[in-house]
Amino acid sequence: MLVRKQQIPPQRPSSSELNALAGHTVFCSEFKYRRGTEIFGEAEPIQYLYQVKSGAVRSYKLLADGRRQIMAFHLPGDIFGVENGVVHRFTAEAIVETNVRLTDRQNVVEQECGGATATNNVLRLVTGSLQHAETHMLLLGRKTxxxxxxxxxxxxxxxxxxxxxxxxxxxxxxxxxxxxxxxxxxxxxxxxxxxxxxxxxxxxxxxxxxxxxxxxxxxxxx
Known part of the structure; x- marks a missing residue:
């Protein structure tokens, strides 16, 4: 179990954004993370998709020299943890006390109902993440x-x-x-x-x- 909690709480219908992503109604669990708590770590297998309900999350990598490079901030309503590999490329951590919805990745991308819709929606999210990464690289290249x-x-x-x-x-x-x-x-x-x-x-x-x-x-x- 990769979720940093003792017990999975009861599931409930997901948000409209997660339903739209899946192309059908999915169920999710909700967790509260304290400030600075890791939600998932770099190189861990991708098992869940996440959405910020309240608070904020940072995704980052630790560089070889020990410095931290934050790649993205996830704010209320944002869906994160959507990647095109089998393991996470970044670590996700709560910036402040944060409530997160999560649903099993299989609920979204491997269900027969809405399967093609879900695949296309996930690809759009991955593409959006890549576009943000490109914009971020340009930002890091600014002169001043x-x-x-x-x-x-x-x-x-x-x-x-x-x-x-x-x-x-x-x-x-x-x-x-x-x-x-x-x-x-x-x-x-x-x-x-x-x-x-x-x-x-x-x-x-x-x-x-x-x-x-x-x-x-x-x-x-x-």
Whole structure:
């Protein structure tokens, strides 16, 4: 059993997104993961498909020199763990306390009912993941730190902003490991954007951000 829990809870009908992925009604279990808890590890066999119900998850690889490279952030509604191999290429870990739905991979891709639909949908998800990886590689190739941070904020603005406020579940170390920068460089870039009145922070943690000038922020993402 690969799920980091003592006992599988009762199953219940899955979310509409998982049903749409499978092409038929599937059942899922729900787990709560504490901050920093591993959901699955790199090189483990793929057994489940996952969806973030609340909280946030990071997918990462540990590099040969011991550094951590975060490949993606999975936010509420996102389906993850969908790969085109038999083992996971990354480790997935809860960033904050996170509720996750999971269903056996066979429920989605090996059922006769909706089989062709499920296969096509899974392929689309895998393709989307590859496109994100390509975009991420381009992001890592940006010349300046402020360009990288601006591109990250634009991505999170689409995915996280509600009522005018962007609430980041990840800390600056996570952002640095996603962008291939140091913690100090990320902090400096955010401060520069604040000093230019492009954004402002709410609260001492500075994880709540108000984008005051999206047009000028986008200028860095050209």
């Amino acid at each position: 730190a402020i360009e990288k941070v601006a591109a990250f904020l634009i991505e999170m603005d689409v995915r996280l902003t509600a009522a005018g406020v962007m609430s980041l579940p990840m800390n600056r170390r996570d952002i640095a490991d996603y962008l291939g920068l140091t913690l100090e460089t990320v902090s400096r870039a955010l401060s520069q954007l604040r000093d230019r009145d492009i954004l402002s922070f709410i609260g001492q943690s500075q994880r709540q951000i108000v984008l005051r000038d999206r047009a000028r922020l986008t200028d860095f993402d050209q």
